[in-house]
Amino acid sequence: MHTQATPLLTGRGLVKRYGQQYALAGVDIDIHAGEVLAIVGPSGSGKTSLLHVLAGILRTDEGQITLGGQRIDQLNETRRSELRRTEFGFVFQSGMLVAELTAEENVALPLLLGGRDRTTALGAAREWIGRLGLQGKEHRRPGELSGGEAQRVAIARAIAHRPKVIFADEPTGALDTRTGHDTVQALVESARTTNTAVIIVTHDRELAASLPRTVAIRDGRIEQAVPTA
Amino acid sequence: MNPVQLALRVLRADRRTRVATLLTAVGVAVATALVLLLASLPMAAEARAERALWQQPQYELSTGGGATISWSSSTDEIDGELITRVDVAPLVDPADVTLPPGIERLPGPGEMLQSPDLATLARERPPAELADRFGAEPVGLLGDDALRFPEQLVVLVGHSRDTMPDSAMELSSFGFGDAEPDELLSLLAGVGVVVLLVPSLVLVASASRLIAARRERRLAALRLAGATPAQVTAMVAAETGLAAVAGAVLGVAASPLLHRLAAFVPWAGGTWFAGDFVLPVWLVVPIALVVVVLVVGAAVAGLRRVVNTPLMATGTGYARKPLSWWRLLLVPAAVAVFFWTLTQASRQDGTMLPMLVALGVLMWSPSLVGPWITSALGGVFVRRWRRPAALLAGRRLRDDPKAAYRASAGVVLAAFAGSMALTLMPSLEAESGYYSQFREEVLYLTTSEDRAAAIVADADEALAGYGLDVRAARVDHADITSGQELHMAVVATCAEAKRLLPGTEGLTCRDAPAIYASQPLDLAKAGVHDPSTGSTVPLPADAPVAPMPAAADVVVVDPVLWPSGAPAQGVSVAVPATEKSREIVRTALLGASGGEQVISKEMMLGQQDTQLADLRRVTVIGLVTASLLAGVSAAISTAGSVMDRRRTFGALMAAGTPVRTLARALRAEAALPALVATLGAGALGTAVAVGLFGLVSQSAPVFSPWIAAPVVLGALVALLAAAVCAPALRRVRAEPLVDE
Numbered sequence A: 001m002h003t004q005a006t007p008l009l010t011g012r013g014l015v016k017r018y019g020q021q022y023a024l025a026g027v028d029i030d031i032h033a034g035e036v037l038a039i040v041g042p043s044g045s046g047k048t049s050l051l052h053v054l055a056g057i058l059r060t061d062e063g064q065i066t067l068g069g070q071r072i073d074q075l076n077e078t079r080r081s082e083l084r085r086t087e088f089g090f091v092f093q094s095g096m097l098v099a100e101l102t103a104e105e106n107v108a109l110p111l112l113l114g115g116r117d118r119t120t121a122l123g124a125a126r127e128w129i130g131r132l133g134l135q136g137k138e139h140r141r142p143g144e145l146s147g148g149e150a151q152r153v154a155i156a157r158a159i160a161h162r163p164k165v166i167f168a169d170e171p172t173g174a175l176d177t178r179t180g181h182d183t184v185q186a187l188v189e190s191a192r193t194t195n196t197a198v199i200i201v202t203h204d205r206e207l208a209a210s211l212p213r214t215v216a217i218r219d220g221r222i223e224q225a226v227p228t229a
Numbered sequence B: 001m002n003p004v005q006l007a008l009r010v011l012r013a014d015r016r017t018r019v020a021t022l023l024t025a026v027g028v029a030v031a032t033a034l035v036l037l038l039a040s041l042p043m044a045a046e047a048r049a050e051r052a053l054w055q056q057p058q059y060e061l062s063t064g065g066g067a068t069i070s071w072s073s074s075t076d077e078i079d080g081e082l083i084t085r086v087d088v089a090p091l092v093d094p095a096d097v098t099l100p101p102g103i104e105r106l107p108g109p110g111e112m113l114q115s116p117d118l119a120t121l122a123r124e125r126p127p128a129e130l131a132d133r134f135g136a137e138p139v140g141l142l143g144d145d146a147l148r149f150p151e152q153l154v155v156l157v158g159h160s161r162d163t164m165p166d167s168a169m170e171l172s173s174f175g176f177g178d179a180e181p182d183e184l185l186s187l188l189a190g191v192g193v194v195v196l197l198v199p200s201l202v203l204v205a206s207a208s209r210l211i212a213a214r215r216e217r218r219l220a221a222l223r224l225a226g227a228t229p230a231q232v233t234a235m236v237a238a239e240t241g242l243a244a245v246a247g248a249v250l251g252v253a254a255s256p257l258l259h260r261l262a263a264f265v266p267w268a269g270g271t272w273f274a275g276d277f278v279l280p281v282w283l284v285v286p287i288a289l290v291v292v293v294l295v296v297g298a299a300v301a302g303l304r305r306v307v308n309t310p311l312m313a314t315g316t317g318y319a320r321k322p323l324s325w326w327r328l329l330l331v332p333a334a335v336a337v338f339f340w341t342l343t344q345a346s347r348q349d350g351t352m353l354p355m356l357v358a359l360g361v362l363m364w365s366p367s368l369v370g371p372w373i374t375s376a377l378g379g380v381f382v383r384r385w386r387r388p389a390a391l392l393a394g395r396r397l398r399d400d401p402k403a404a405y406r407a408s409a410g411v412v413l414a415a416f417a418g419s420m421a422l423t424l425m426p427s428l429e430a431e432s433g434y435y436s437q438f439r440e441e442v443l444y445l446t447t448s449e450d451r452a453a454a455i456v457a458d459a460d461e462a463l464a465g466y467g468l469d470v471r472a473a474r475v476d477h478a479d480i481t482s483g484q485e486l487h488m489a490v491v492a493t494c495a496e497a498k499r500l501l502p503g504t505e506g507l508t509c510r511d512a513p514a515i516y517a518s519q520p521l522d523l524a525k526a527g528v529h530d531p532s533t534g535s536t537v538p539l540p541a542d543a544p545v546a547p548m549p550a551a552a553d554v555v556v557v558d559p560v561l562w563p564s565g566a567p568a569q570g571v572s573v574a575v576p577a578t579e580k581s582r583e584i585v586r587t588a589l590l591g592a593s594g595g596e597q598v599i600s601k602e603m604m605l606g607q608q609d610t611q612l613a614d615l616r617r618v619t620v621i622g623l624v625t626a627s628l629l630a631g632v633s634a635a636i637s638t639a640g641s642v643m644d645r646r647r648t649f650g651a652l653m654a655a656g657t658p659v660r661t662l663a664r665a666l667r668a669e670a671a672l673p674a675l676v677a678t679l680g681a682g683a684l685g686t687a688v689a690v691g692l693f694g695l696v697s698q699s700a701p702v703f704s705p706w707i708a709a710p711v712v713l714g715a716l717v718a719l720l721a722a723a724v725c726a727p728a729l730r731r732v733r734a735e736p737l738v739d740e
């Protein structure tokens, strides 16, 4: 149904080179608002590169990226940072939380750095921690949480500022299958409530299969686009 | 593969390890060179003092009999520069007089040997200003071995026995042997070792922090793979040892250069011969070894955690490090011990070692108290934060106050030592009064009753010959008793008193000879005190008594009214001098007296100023060096703490946090403990100095705005260190997000 609408985020002819080697060799991709997309592929196929290019962490060597119809690939680093801070959210393989901060402070940090005041930021943080099932653990430090719990904190942090797209690079990589699936489920459900699109890079074919749409990538090219479910 | 090979392999592979190793080597080199210099200071001072022994009285040479020379020494000055003058007359065949090194022959009567710089000066200035003072012909130069320092102004004037000054004594030979050590310089060198070595070692420690996280992971992996603790320790020892040995060798190699530089720093009136600083090999080698052992020991000690709990180090295991309040007790305890040793030291002139040890403990105490304060401050931030910078800084300070404080340890030492020195100095300066019965500009010498008239006549003739209008006056002083009171009396005409004595500007002279006193004087009871018999010689009861301004605390008696047979306690010949006429008046007085000591209040104060200037110079050099080392190590450890958390920061930046925002937060974290610590150390240093000063003096210490200088310097260092945050973060951002 949403295939008819204008895509939220598009990539056209994306190329990323490292010296002689092509990490991305011409990728076209569309992501719609609120859509959940899995990117799969063997190691070294260019999954992380694609994610980073789309999110503006890396610059493309060729091709165009648009967000809501606007070109974003040519923005300078300051503008791209701002975009990442306001429109995007990120979940990495192992939380990458600030070890000294409590769970709720970690979630509040991006809001605080974005200029929100203490009360608002902590309020939003507590709300999301609650929604992700971590009530009572607001004051724990990352070192005092299990891997799955830490990932939920990371998800809360990625979504608390209500971004348009969440990028997740192997968010389950450090978790066992069961916990991994639960975590992704939590992410997907949270995103649905805010109409946030989610792009998940994963090695886990089974996990990918449980998501609405999967894109397979090999040697820096889209191999197939399989709309599932 | 042995540990050294493994270490070399790691060095080849890892750029950051190479940087850290290089920094370690540089830190060790600086430490080694500094310690070598400081260790050579007491010896250098002794070497120069030994060369100057012939210029100083050695009283034990005067008692034994078998005198070979009549000898006298005095100090003189030109343009505020000290001239040392030695007068000598042989009492035996001049060939039988043993000569000190650097003196080729004994100058005969009317001949003199000058130091090269004095000879040049004497040639350049009009004779009236300098050359005529010595009353002798230059016949040669003194060699380097006879000079305290290269540019010393010193003259050896030959006499026959009967032309020697009154103060001459008969000696069995010129002074020789072992010189007294320069206590002040030894003390400074001791303090310097502590003040400079600690920041150097902190620098080394900070360098190893740059790679701490990475190394811990590597070692933990090795431990998990089955390496024994001994093997792991050997590997780290090899890694650090390579850097330390290289650094020590570099330090030893660079130390002659540092000695060259140090030779230019004036101390006690002059610079040094480069050869003064030579250290014997038997001292160089152990010093270098000790530095290496200290560094390697510190590295191995830092390993305990990894060696004991290999698994902990791999995870993100989080352990809060609580600090107990008893740390706070350490400072008062250390201060108490320090003062105790200090009173001991001043009571029995024992060794300085216990005091130095206590000072070391005192300087170490902030490193225990600092973290507690840092942690407490962190607590306040965690509770009160409004902005993320305060939150991040607060959490980090609270969680690992030791690590946060470590960065500022060097700054603390510099601030401590600096504020201590700068508090003491103005206080000592205020102390350095010198009593003289004459006005500041008056030049005078003391002589005997017999010679006074001749000296006055000769001096007046010389003054007239040089075209000056001033004339010399004989001034005697004595004590006058009046009932229970004792007054100082000066025998002079009213006109002379007005020219020569302080506080007499408002004095109105009578036409007839009179006695002038600021307090009522009952002549019936008053008399001149004779200290040799204890009796008094009465003053003429009918003499007129006139008022003296209260500012002049002295009774002036006209020579006409002085009772005959009343003893003088001192006879002076005095001439008022102006800025312009000073050198010529000196020449006239010295020429007339043949080498008596000519004194003025400015000259005495000037010599004390020299010592204070020495101290201030050395303090500033030490402070700047320590701050430099501290700044570098603070910067390195800031960079290290950013690198430790690169994954977290990398992720935050990827998620759109600008470097600027993050850097602002980290700067607060880097600068705050240093700021707090410097203020604390400055206060402590000032307190210790006030205490020290209280031991040697009764008066209240003087505070100059300079005591703020170390704190300002320390704060500046902290801020500079904080400035590393942004570049370090940019480096982190430039690296791939996940690379380890």
Ligand SMILES: Nc1ncnc2c1ncn2[C@@H]1O[C@H](COP(=O)(O)OP(=O)(O)OP(=O)(O)O)[C@@H](O)[C@H]1O
Pocket (backbone or CB within 6 Å): A018, A021, A022, A023, A041, A042, A043, A044, A045, A046, A047, A048, A049, A050, B736
């Ligand atoms: N910073 C870099 N410098 C050089 N080559 C790189 C860099 N980052 C990635 N590459 C190369 O680009 C290609 C794609 O890498 P990318 O990280 O996108 O793969 P990936 O699909 O995420 O692999 P994985 O599943 O192992 O994470 C790989 O061949 C990799 O070697």
Ligand SMILES: [Mg+2]
Pocket (backbone or CB within 6 Å): A047, A048, A049
């Ligand atoms: Mg990847």
